[in-house]
Amino acid sequence: xxxxxxxxxxxxxxxxxxxxxxxxxxxxxxxxxxxxxxxxxxxxxxxxxxxxxxxxxxxxxxxxxxxxxxxxxxxxxxxxxxxxxxxxxxxxxxxxxxxxxxxxxxxxxxxxxxxxxxxxxxxxxxxxxxxxxxxxxxxxxxxxxxxxxxxxxxxxxx
Amino acid sequence: xxxxxxxxxxxxxxxxxxxxxxxxxxxxxxxxxxxxxxxxxxxxxxxxxxxxxxxxxxxxxxxxxxxxxxxxxxxxxxxxxxxxxxxxxxxxxxxxxxxxxxxxxxxxxxxxxxxxxxxxxxxxxxxxxxxxxxxxxxxxxxxxxxxxxxxxxxxxxx
Numbered sequence: 410x411x412x413x414x415x416x417x418x419x420x421x422x423x424x425x426x427x428x429x430x431x432x433x434x435x436x437x438x439x440x441x442x443x444x445x446x447x448x449x450x451x452x453x454x455x456x457x458x459x460x461x462x463x464x465x466x467x468x469x470x471x472x473x474x475x476x477x478x479x480x481x482x483x484x485x486x487x488x489x490x491x492x493x494x495x496x497x498x499x500x501x502x503x504x505x506x507x508x509x510x511x512x513x514x515x516x517x518x519x520x521x522x523x524x525x526x527x528x529x530x531x532x533x534x535x536x537x538x539x540x541x542x543x544x545x546x547x548x549x550x551x552x553x554x555x556x557x558x559x560x561x562x563x564x565x566x567x
Numbered sequence: 568x569x570x571x572x573x574x575x576x577x578x579x580x581x582x583x584x585x586x587x588x589x590x591x592x593x594x595x596x597x598x599x600x601x602x603x604x605x606x607x608x609x610x611x612x613x614x615x616x617x618x619x620x621x622x623x624x625x626x627x628x629x630x631x632x633x634x635x636x637x638x639x640x641x642x643x644x645x646x647x648x649x650x651x652x653x654x655x656x657x658x659x660x661x662x663x664x665x666x667x668x669x670x671x672x673x674x675x676x677x678x679x680x681x682x683x684x685x686x687x688x689x690x691x692x693x694x695x696x697x698x699x700x701x702x703x704x705x706x707x708x709x710x711x712x713x714x715x716x717x718x719x720x721x722x723x724x725x
Contacts, residue, residue, distance in 0.1 A: 458627055459636040459660045460618070469616055478617040493683050494659050497652030497676070502617045515690065518655070522687050525651050529680050532673065 413508055416440055416486040417542040420510070423450040423463065424488045424549050430455055431557075434549045437463040437487040439471040439480070439504075446483070447471040463487065464495035468502050480504050488546040490517035490539070496525040499535045506536040510546025571644070571666055574598055575700040578644040578668070581608040581621065582707050588613055589715075592707045595621040595645040597629040597638070597662075604641070605629040621645065622653035626660050638662050646704040648675035648697070654683040657693045664694040668704025 410418070416438060423436025427450035439447040449466035453459055464487055472478050480502045488510040491499060496518035499507055507526070509519060518525045519537055526535045568576075574596060581594025585608035597605040607624035611617055622645055630636050638660045646668040649657060654676035657665055665684070667677060676683045677695055684693045 453636055457634055457636050458630045460623055460627055460630075460656060462659075465618055469618055472616045472618075476615055478611055478615050492655055492659060493676075493689075494652055494655030497650055497655050498618060501620075501650060501652050518651075522689070523681075531651075531680070 413486070413538070413541050416445075416484075417488070417508065417510055417546070419445060419448070420486040420488050421542065421545055421549065423448055424546070427451040427463070428549065428553055434553050435463045435487070435489045437467040437485055439467050439483050439485050441471075441475075441480075441483045446474050460494070462492065462495050464491050465498055468498050468504075472502070478502060484508065486510075486541070489513050489550065490519050490521055492516045493518040493523075493525060496535075500525065500531050500533050503533045504535050506538070508541050509537060509539040510541055511543050511550070512539060571696070571699050574603075574642075574644040575646070575666065575668055575704070577603060577606065578646050579700065579703055579707065581606055582646045582704070585609045585621070586707065586711055592711050593621045593645070593647045595625040595643055597625050597641050597643050599629075599633075599638075599641045604632050618652070620650065620653050622649050623656055626656050626662075630660070636660060642666065644668075644699070647671050647708065648677050648679055650674045651676040651681075651683060654693075658683065658689050658691050661691045662693055664696070666699050667695060667697040668699055669701050669708070670697060 419438045420436040424434040428434040432451045435451040447467045447470035449463045451463045452461040484506045486508045490513040577596045578594040582592040586592040590609045593609040605625045605628035607621045609621045610619040642664045644666045648671040
């Protein structure tokens with residue numbers, strides 16, 4: 410297991426926490442100088458707030474830790490391709506690089522629906538790399554939606 | 568003064584609060600059924616957190632008030648064109664329509680650099696209208712950056 414896979418494993422641990430809270434299982438961590446400085450998982454339903462995506466929470470935690478909104482020199486590992494809001498936050502926070510597990514064909518803004526990180530000229534450029542532990546990042550989402558369908562069909566029968 | 572200008576005046580009041588805190592003067596309000604349910608202004612420097620844009624704070628406040636992340640039926644009035652993060656948050660929160668004061672040629676994601684609201688197929692479509700009290704929304708930004716330059720050049724002399 411290389412270093413990127415090791416960090417993605419940590420993001421997957423966060424995704425599992427979301428799963429256990431009946432949240433779409435997405436996890437993210439932020440690394441600086443070889444240290445994990447922020448961990449977060451999706452809490453949108455729990456908090457009833459669409460800005461509680463794993464990436465946004467992680468960015469907020471890292472900013473608090475570093476006492477700066479500038480996250481230059483920081484890398485994010487996230488299990489699912491960021492949506493436009495989160496990709497925009499990566500640019501605005503000046504994150505160095507984002508490592509992505511699996512892609513999101515419906516709302517992904519780092520190569521799927523569009524690529525905010527590469528196709529436009531903003532004041533900061535975020536590097537990206539995709540497919541880190543892709544199967545595991547895909548599997549946890551598939552499993553979650555399968556469980557959700559099962560739960561909903563059981564509910565419909567009662 | 569029509570109803571849209573009246574609401575943009577309220578967003579401008581918020582922008583002025585940001586100005587007085589030495590923040591880039593951007594203000595936003597959210598309206599539902601003719602009532603202002605959230606008011607916010609940019610607090611990025613104060614909070615040392617790039618997610619503290621006026622639009623994101625307003626969305627969080629509205630979600631809290633409505634106890635829902637779904638802001639269907641809500642309109643936002645914002646003095647400056649939203650960046651990708653904020654335009655993405657408008658889509659994700661299912662806001663009905665965004666009324667924009669002036670455009671942001673450098674980072675605007677509702678028609679300037681790109682148009683996240685119109686050029687892509689996401690699961691929700693946000694309507695938009697631009698140029699509401701454009702001169703006033705432009706003027707407050709110009710005045711702020713003029714003051715900032717003056718302040719910086721005074722500092723450089725000391």
